[in-house]
Amino acid sequence: MTGSPRRRDNFESSIDSFVDRLSPQARSLWAKSGDETGHLSLAQHLIDSACVAAVVFDTYVSNSLKENLAQNLKLSVEEVRQLYIWLAGLHDLGKGTLTFLGQLDMKPEFRHLLSRVADAGLPIAMSKLEAGRKSMPHSVSSGLILRNWLEEKGFSRRQANWVSSTVDAHHGVASGDERDAIDNVLSEYPPEWRAVHNELIDAMTETVGVHGVLESLKSLRNPLAAEAQILTGLIVMADWIASNPDAFPMVVSGTQTQRVESGMRAIDLTVPWSPVQLSDDIHDLFRNSFGWPATFQARPIQQAMADVAKTCTEPSLIILEAETGVGKTEAALAAAQIIAASNEAQGVYFAAPTMATANGLLERTMNWARNTTESGAVSSLYLAHSKNQLSKPFQNLRFQDIDEDASDPSADGEVVASSWMSGRRRGLLSNIVVGTVDQVLMLALRQRYSMLRHAALAGKIIIFDEIHSYGAYSSDYLATTLEWLAHYGATVIMMSATLPTDEREKLIEAYTGNSVEEHSNAYPLITVAGESSLRYVTPEQSPTNLEARITIIDDTITALEELLGRLLVDGGVALIICNTIARAQEVYGVLDATYSSEVELHHAGFMAWQRSEKEDRMRHELGPDSHRGEGRPWRKIVVATQVAEQSLDIDTDVLVTDLAPMDLIIQRIGRLHRHGRPESDRPEQLRKPQVFIRAIESLEPAPTINSGANAVYDPLVLLKTLLQLPTVFKRPDDVATLVQSTYSDHHAVPKEWEGVWAEASSESEQRIDRAHQRSKSFRIDSPLDTHRLHDLFGDLTKATVQLGDEEKGAAQVRDAEPTVEVIPIQQADGFYTPFDREEQIISEVPMSYKQAFQLASSTVRLPLRMTRFDSDFEAVIDALERSTPMEWNDHYLLKGQLALSLDANGEASLGRFRVKYSPELGLESTFDSSDPDVEGRS
Incomplete structure (x- = not known):
């Protein structure tokens, strides 16, 4: 771009003298009180951040993102670069306030820094308005100082707010209601302080050479929050890198150019992915x-x-x-x-x-x-x-x-x-x-x-x-x-x-x-x-690779036992998928009495390491490389929940599954006759794929579907699936037809079904309406409808606070209430052991990495019903916190984790619940019969 190399050279040549060109008042302000080696001035941190931003933009940010920002902001790529460097170089302006400097009053060892400010000629007495505030975040002050400067330069309030919001939000949230009150405080600042604020902005503006960019931004009508969001994210990156004391130490030596080169070598920031040259073949x-x-x-x-x-x-x-x-x-x-x-x-x-x-x-x-x-x-x-x-x-x-x-x-x-x-x-x-x-x-x-x-x-x-x-x-x-x-x-x-x-x-x-x-x-x-x-x-379709007969069977355990007795008389591998853990545990308990070691239970209620071991074992025994007599069991029954529905590469001879939406049934069929095998690998009666559907309590005159299935899935979709369910399924021939017909709005509903269909339709519609309403609570709007950065955050105080950000966020986008994760242990005098492990861990003694890893690999989630209500949540958490070893908070793998202390029988009471853990069934929970008020609260 014409002129851009010269402007870039001006910036690089002027950074070495940035701090020295400032007045004694501007140089007296501090940004980081530091350590025994010294402190870091505000001016130094600002130029560090600006220089880091230049490196981040030049080496990390992809060309695709640069061009997108430039197009949406109606700037050139070089102008976007300048804008970003300038904003990063001003992000901590708000540290030049008395509230921020006043933190030193509580730390006698740093009061000399405050004295330096007074000695430079800046008044350090707070106004009554500022002294009366409980908080005055420096990020908000930064945004307001910059906004006011922009307005003095001819920006409208809307434009100035858009630009300055990127600085305001560098601590993770764009401010809202408190801005006006803090602006009132800043409006009373003595002229000496305002002069320093303007000096810092003017100096950074001159150093970066951003005057022309700012003039261009004045003509940008209704800029969107999206571009401010990206710029803010990049500002946070620059700030965090420049704030790393290992890369940018408190003691400044050498030139600024040398300081930046050394600092960025300490940060292993990789350049955008560089794919190899493509082959034409x-x-x-x-x-x-x-x-x-x-x-x-x-x-x-x-x-x-x-x-x-x-x-x-x-x-x-x-x-x-x-x-x-x-x-x-x-x-x-x-x-x-x-x-x-x-x-x-x-x-x-x-x-x-x-x-x-x-x-x-x-x-x-x-x-x-x-x-x-x-x-x-x-x-x-x-x-x-x-x-x-x-x-x-x-x-x-x-x-x-x-x-x-x-x-x-x-x-x-x-x-x-x-x-x-x-x-x-x-x-x-x-x-x-x-x-x-x-x-x-x-x-x-x-x-x-x-x-x-x-x-x-x-x-x-x-x-x-x-x-x-x-x-x-x-x-x-x-x-x-x-x-x-x-x-x-x-x-x-x-x-x-x-x-x-x-x-x-x-x-x-x-x-x-x-x-x-x-x-x-x-x-x-x-x-x-x-x-x-x-x-x-439309790529070429694969030839038919599976033709399975589908049969609906009675939902009783007796019918399941009789079916398996016929199918597995000469051995074979059966997969039984249940829609809930409770159903899977019930089926396993009955079948284990008959088939013992040939039955395996797999669901999400096992400790993490046990689930991993189960999956590894199943992949080994039922994967493509195992054959009968050579690793593949003569007979095996896997009882599982939806964890076996996808991404588990196992091959079974017959599938028994609870009714589920059509697309998920097809996914489950993906575990049936999955691998090409010699005939000798499958018993003769199982060489043709067969699927048996459960969880339908009756079919006449109209279907009655198991309540667990209706709780997990949309009841109308289950009825549609049942209506479209074929007697023979061909893959891939039938996939699209079955899925599209199931989710269509046009169905020939049998007269006998009209009542249950209407009831399911009403329930489905209500569920969908409630879901759409709930999704609005923490979901941001379309980028084309969002102009203020603040609108991407809103009131975050309403969010659940009991769990970490990542867990809360994941639960929020899944429409799931965050569940509590625990680590089962068994305690004795002076030591404890991870459940089902032999190694003893001495209480109140720092753990080895191996011990902490073993514990961290043993997490299991409590059933949601145990923590859904506030009273239950408090009782359960209180019990768990009392049993959690204090030293867990000192290890990064265990910090914040909760221990479930089980007795010799693997049981514990948590509030009004009794929980039990066993390697065979996983986690079970019931109401504690010893609780006198169970009936009243349930």
């Missing part, structure tokens, strides 16, 4: 990217996705609908690689439906990232969920040297877990992120420091795995998230085996802002939607 691209053999040929779905990606010339929503097992994951990653090479995205976020799925994807994604990162380049990788510290592959990546894992540096790039970008709230800033879908949906959530999440995701390609039929509540969050990602110019890739047409079209409308005029019911299908175009690509 799609088969070669997949071989190279995933390390597959030279004989590998890309599947039709994968070829089609690669072809689509090559033609994406604008930010797009790409939806891939195809059956399980055709390589959708690799197709999406390859498409992301192709698009990133074209649009220079910052990286990729791979959003998995669960923590377990994310963990399973981690190593695959790490290998792909190494293979696809340009030789000599470094990509940072992060595992984004609350249990990432328990992932051994991720921890190994965190603690290895950059070059440690590269056997041939000339062949592949490096993948590291950046220590700075693995910190709290910073992990999403990494280039390649694997995590849960909640982390992306929280983009649409009112939440402290949401600006960092926006800045981290706005420049990435976002891949959503396993998108099915979301409920109304989560669909609202997903739609809003897509609106924001589209506004930021982020390309989104979504995958599903079973997506209703209406749901697909809602996603398209959310992302593009356009109604869908052209429809498609093809399967498999790739939809490519952008602001100016919509097209459908």
Whole structure:
């Protein structure tokens, strides 16, 4: 851009003298009281932050995000850079206030800093108005000082508020009601103080050379909060880096240029992802990217996705609908690689439906990232969920040297877990992120420091795995998230085996802002939607790979026992999926009496390490490489809940499942005859796939569905599923037809069903209405409807405060009440043991990492009914806190965790509940019969 190199040179040449050019009054202000080595002046911290911002913009921010900001702000990229540096260099203006300086009065060792301010000629006596305030956050003061300066320069109040809000919000929340009161305080400040405030702003304005940018901003009508949100996120990054004492110490030595170079070397901030040069041969691209053999040929779905990606010339929503097992994951990653090479995205976020799925994807994604990162380049990788510290592959990546894992540096790039970008709230800033879908949906959530999440995701390609039929509540969050990602110019890739047409079209409308005029019911299908175009690509359909007979059976335990007795007389592997933990525990208890060691129970109510062991064992026994007589059991019954529904690579001979929505039944059928096997692996009577449906208590004259199923799923969708349920299911032939017909609004309802249908319709409509209403509570508005940064935060005091931000946020976007997580232990005199473990841990003695890791791997969540009501919550938490060892708060893996102290029988009383934990059944809870007031409170 014309003139930009000269302006950049002016900034770089003037930073060394920035502090020295200021008046003694401006130089007397402090920003950080520091340590034994010294303190840091406000002027020094401001120029540190401005210089860091320049490096962040030049080395970290992707070209795609720079260009999006420039387009939306009607500035050039160089002007956006200047604006960002200037704002970062002014973010702590509010530390030049008496309230901030007054903190030193309480610390005698630092009072000399306050004396320096007085000696420089600044009055240090507070006005009555300021002295009477309980708080005066320096971030709010920063915004107001800058706003008032902007108004003096000819900005309207609206424009000045927009610019200054980025500075105001650098502590994670844009202020609201308190601004006017604090502005009144600042209006009474002596002229000497106002002169210093203006001097700091004028000096930074001159140093950055931002005058022309500010003039351009005056003509920007109705700027949106979205751009302020991104700028604020980048300001927070610069502030946090400049505030790191290991990088920017309190003692200043050498030139400012040298200080910045040294500081940034201490912060392992990686540049945007640099994909390797693409091969023209799609088969070669997949071989190279995933390390597959030279004989590998890309599947039709994968070829089609690669072809689509090559033609994406604008930010797009790409939806891939195809059956399980055709390589959708690799197709999406390859498409992301192709698009990133074209649009220079910052990286990729791979959003998995669960923590377990994310963990399973981690190593695959790490290998792909190494293979696809340009030789000599470094990509940072992060595992984004609350249990990432328990992932051994991720921890190994965190603690290895950059070059440690590269056997041939000339062949592949490096993948590291950046220590700075693995910190709290910073992990999403990494280039390649694997995590849960909640982390992306929280983009649409009112939440402290949401600006960092926006800045981290706005420049990435976002891949959503396993998108099915979301409920109304989560669909609202997903739609809003897509609106924001589209506004930021982020390309989104979504995958599903079973997506209703209406749901697909809602996603398209959310992302593009356009109604869908052209429809498609093809399967498999790739939809490519952008602001100016919509097209459908229909890859070649796979041949029929499964034909299963579907039979409804009686819901009694006796009927289930008789069925299994017939089916498993010659052995075989049966999977029984129940909709609730209680049903699964009941089924297991009965079958264990007959089949004993041949039955395994799997649900979310087991400790984390036991769940992991169960899944690993099942993958080994029932995976593609195990055969009868060679690791595959002669007979086995797996009783599970929805945890076996997806992303668990097991192959069973017969499926018995509770009634669920059609798309989820199809997902469950994905565990049936999943792998190609020799006939000898399956008993003769199970060589043809069979599905048996339970949880229907009666069919005549109209269906009566188990109450647990109706509690978990929409009752109308269950009736529609039952109405459309075929006697024979062919995959992939029937997938699209069954899903679309189930979620259609047009059904030939039998006369005998009309009463229950009307009742279910009413209940469904009420649930959906309630969900839409609830979703508004903490969900932000569309980016096109949001102009004030404050509107992205609102009143955060209403949020649940009992749990951490991440847990609260994840529960909020899932429409789930946060549940309490506990670690079962058994205590004795002077020591305790993790439940079902032998190692004794001495009380009140610091723990080893091994002991803490063992405990942290033993978490289990209490049933929601135990903490749903405030009185129960308080009683349960009080009991748990009393039994939690004090030393847990001293270890980073256990800080904030609660212990469930069990007696010798594995039982405990919590409030009005009695809980029991056993390795066989997991966690059980009942009302405590010894509580005299159970009946009254239940």
